[in-house]
Amino acid sequence: MAIDIQSLEFRYDRSGFRLRVPELSVADSEKIAVIGPSGTGKTTLLKLIAGILPVATGNVVVGKTKLSELNDKKRRAFRIKNIGFVFQDFELLDYLDVSDNILHPYRISHALTLTRAVRNRAKFLANEMGIGSKLSHYTNELSQGEKQRAAICRALLTEPKLILADEATGNLDPANKERILDLLFRVIENSNAALVAVTHDHELLGRFDRVVNFQDFINDR
Amino acid sequence: MIDSFYIAWKYVRYNRIKTALLVASLVLISFLPIALHHLLNKSEHQLMSRAVSTPLLVGSQGSRMDLVMNTLYFSNDVPPLVSMKTAQEVMDSNLAGAIPMYVRYQARGFPLIGTTLDYFDFRELVIGKGRHFVTLGECIIGAKVAKKYNLKPGDSLISSPQNIFDMAGIYPLKMRIVGVLQKNDSPDDTAVFADLKTTWIIEGLGHGHQDLGEINDESVLLESSGKQIRANAKLTYYNEITDQNVESFHFHGDTEKFPLTAVIAVPSDVKSETILKGRYLADDGEEQIVVASNVINGLLDNIFRVKNIIDAVILIVTVAMVLSVILIFMLSLRLRKREIETIYNLGCSQMTTVRLVAAEVILVGIAAAFLCGILLFWLNVVSDDLVRRLVVQ
Numbered sequence: 001m002a003i004d005i006q007s008l009e010f011r012y013d014r015s016g017f018r019l020r021v022p023e024l025s026v027a028d029s030e031k032i033a034v035i036g037p038s039g040t041g042k043t044t045l046l047k048l049i050a051g052i053l054p055v056a057t058g059n060v061v062v063g064k065t066k067l068s069e070l071n072d073k074k075r076r077a078f079r080i081k082n083i084g085f086v087f088q089d090f091e092l093l094d095y096l097d098v099s100d101n102i103l104h105p106y107r108i109s110h111a112l113t114l115t116r117a118v119r120n121r122a123k124f125l126a127n128e129m130g131i132g133s134k135l136s137h138y139t140n141e142l143s144q145g146e147k148q149r150a151a152i153c154r155a156l157l158t159e160p161k162l163i164l165a166d167e168a169t170g171n172l173d174p175a176n177k178e179r180i181l182d183l184l185f186r187v188i189e190n191s192n193a194a195l196v197a198v199t200h201d202h203e204l205l206g207r208f209d210r211v212v213n214f215q216d217f218i219n220d221r
Numbered sequence: 222m223i224d225s226f227y228i229a230w231k232y233v234r235y236n237r238i239k240t241a242l243l244v245a246s247l248v249l250i251s252f253l254p255i256a257l258h259h260l261l262n263k264s265e266h267q268l269m270s271r272a273v274s275t276p277l278l279v280g281s282q283g284s285r286m287d288l289v290m291n292t293l294y295f296s297n298d299v300p301p302l303v304s305m306k307t308a309q310e311v312m313d314s315n316l317a318g319a320i321p322m323y324v325r326y327q328a329r330g331f332p333l334i335g336t337t338l339d340y341f342d343f344r345e346l347v348i349g350k351g352r353h354f355v356t357l358g359e360c361i362i363g364a365k366v367a368k369k370y371n372l373k374p375g376d377s378l379i380s381s382p383q384n385i386f387d388m389a390g391i392y393p394l395k396m397r398i399v400g401v402l403q404k405n406d407s408p409d410d411t412a413v414f415a416d417l418k419t420t421w422i423i424e425g426l427g428h429g430h431q432d433l434g435e436i437n438d439e440s441v442l443l444e445s446s447g448k449q450i451r452a453n454a455k456l457t458y459y460n461e462i463t464d465q466n467v468e469s470f471h472f473h474g475d476t477e478k479f480p481l482t483a484v485i486a487v488p489s490d491v492k493s494e495t496i497l498k499g500r501y502l503a504d505d506g507e508e509q510i511v512v513a514s515n516v517i518n519g520l521l522d523n524i525f526r527v528k529n530i531i532d533a534v535i536l537i538v539t540v541a542m543v544l545s546v547i548l549i550f551m552l553s554l555r556l557r558k559r560e561i562e563t564i565y566n567l568g569c570s571q572m573t574t575v576r577l578v579a580a581e582v583i584l585v586g587i588a589a590a591f592l593c594g595i596l597l598f599w600l601n602v603v604s605d606d607l608v609r610r611l612v613v614q
Contacts, residue, residue: 044567052566073570080568091563095235107224108569108577114224138235 002028008058032194036214042198046164050055051075059126075110084155088167090147092139099135125153127177145176166198230581247589250542254535263608272517277486279510289516294408295332302480316493318460322484323420327381328413331366334422341590349399350520358462360396360415363405380423394423429470
């Protein structure tokens with residue numbers, strides 16, 4: 001799913017932080033890495049692309065959908081159906097086992113329907129990620145790498161055409177980073193999805209199709 | 222909403238201790254006031270129904286409450302005693318029927334009531350199994366006594382000694398059970414009934430022993446002069462009345478002076494009742510006559526005064542606990558702030574969280590209601606006995 005950003009401006013009222021992205025495009029199936037110093041608005045950009053934050057000025061078009069024309073409810077429905085979000089801190093729920101965590105989006109949204117096929121896909125993804133034997137475990141019984149793999153399974157379950165990863169490997173040791181990226185890239189390539197990944201790991205950049213440096217944008221504090 | 226319940230169920234199950242505390246709090250909040258009202262209503266019903274069906278009580282001067290509670294509900298507090306003469310005087314007045322009551326002893330923990338067969342007609346008690354007592358040493362038992370110890374006609378029951386350290390005191394008497402009363406949801410269900418004379422034998426006013434004239438063992442005899450024969454302590458006294466030894470039982474002294482705890486007076490009409498009451502008005506009289514329902518009304522007034530205080534306390538405690546429960550849920554929401562953000566980032570509305578918390582509240586509420594229901598069911602089963610123990614006795 002392609003992304004086209006033109007003349008985007010966003011400002012947090014409280015902190016006064018301003019993000020300006022004059023132009024940014026991501027092609028279908030393209031894998032880009034977003035780098036830059038902390039506090040330059042990388043996570044904010046992902047939230048704007050995901051529709052978590054509303055676009056006030058400029059245009060953000062994801063696929064054929066212009067996000068600024070959608071209200072909050074429509075943006076949420078669009079997000080849950082089309083975008084898979086992988087968080088740095090995994091954001092798994094401690095009171096659910098791995099299986100329920102992966103299926104969680106289907107249980108909390110009316111936009112998705114939990115079917116047998118979805119359950120089978122959850123098992124398939126878990127096996128692909130190497131956590132098939134951990135489905136009935138609680139998250140506090142998992143290693144960091146296993147938690148991130150569970151979080152990736154959750155993000156991929158809806159078969160999104162766009163994956164947004166916010167420092168998805170930031171909490172992992174080097175061996176796990178490589179392994180998880182391998183798994184993520186393999187699944188994404190199989191589904192022809194685009195990937196926008198915020199990262200600080202410069203040694204991983206060579207694996208992406210393109211790198212966007214946020215220092216190229218002029219952002220104010 | 223089904224998925225919300227699924228997730229809420231997972232949440233409450235994972236947070237077992239918090240859930241258990243919440244459920245326990247809610248059970249207490251709901252059960253306490255309901256249970257209190259239930260017990261008070263039962264108390265009122267039990268006390269009043271018995272009192273209004275008992276017109277007048279004649280007893281010795283002293284606590285009116287003890288007199289009523291002992292005679293009607295067989296409480297352990299024995300009022301000052303009157304004598305059989307009191308019952309005779311009521312009978313002789315031709316103003317009322319007299320049912321003598323001697324409620325002083327116990328048998329296997331149940332009150333042993335010495336009375337006459339008139340008591341059973343008066344209370345409309347029906348024999349379920351067996352027959353009424355007709356001779357010394359026979360007794361009939363209430364339905365719950367029979368059920369508790371699986372007793373039936375033909376079995377026996379031993380009266381309880383009043384004080385095991387009093388060697389010269391009351392000796393236990395083995396009584397034959399000849400009948401079991403039908404259940405009638407009153408204190409009669411948990412009582413043992415015997416003829417007055419049987420209770421006087423337990424008291425030691427009458428006894429049975431070997432016939433001194435037929436004793437072959439000379440060592441039993443202390444002195445023999447003409448018709449008078451005196452025996453020593455070797456003489457065998459019977460602690461069970463059988464067909465063989467019943468003839469040997471006899472009383473020493475004037476039976477008119479034998480003790481009673483009260484006399485139930487059943488006036489033939491209102492005029493007779495008024496005249497009878499008038500006879501006991503003298504301040505210096507040794508006896509008093511009381512209208513049981515008046516005494517019970519006074520007791521209930523006090524109980525309900527206390528109930529109002531308890532109600533107020535429970536209300537305050539309930540408000541405090543409800544506020545605590547609300548606080549717990551609010552703190553829970555704060556703890557789940559990150560979860561709320563996550564599900565919003567995934568694409569759900571914040572109302573989803575409200576739905577999840579609502580489902581959690583409903584699950585906790587259902588669990589509390591279920592437990593409260595079980596407790597109330599249990600309370601309903603035991604409330605009769607509980608009221609008797611807590612209020613009556």
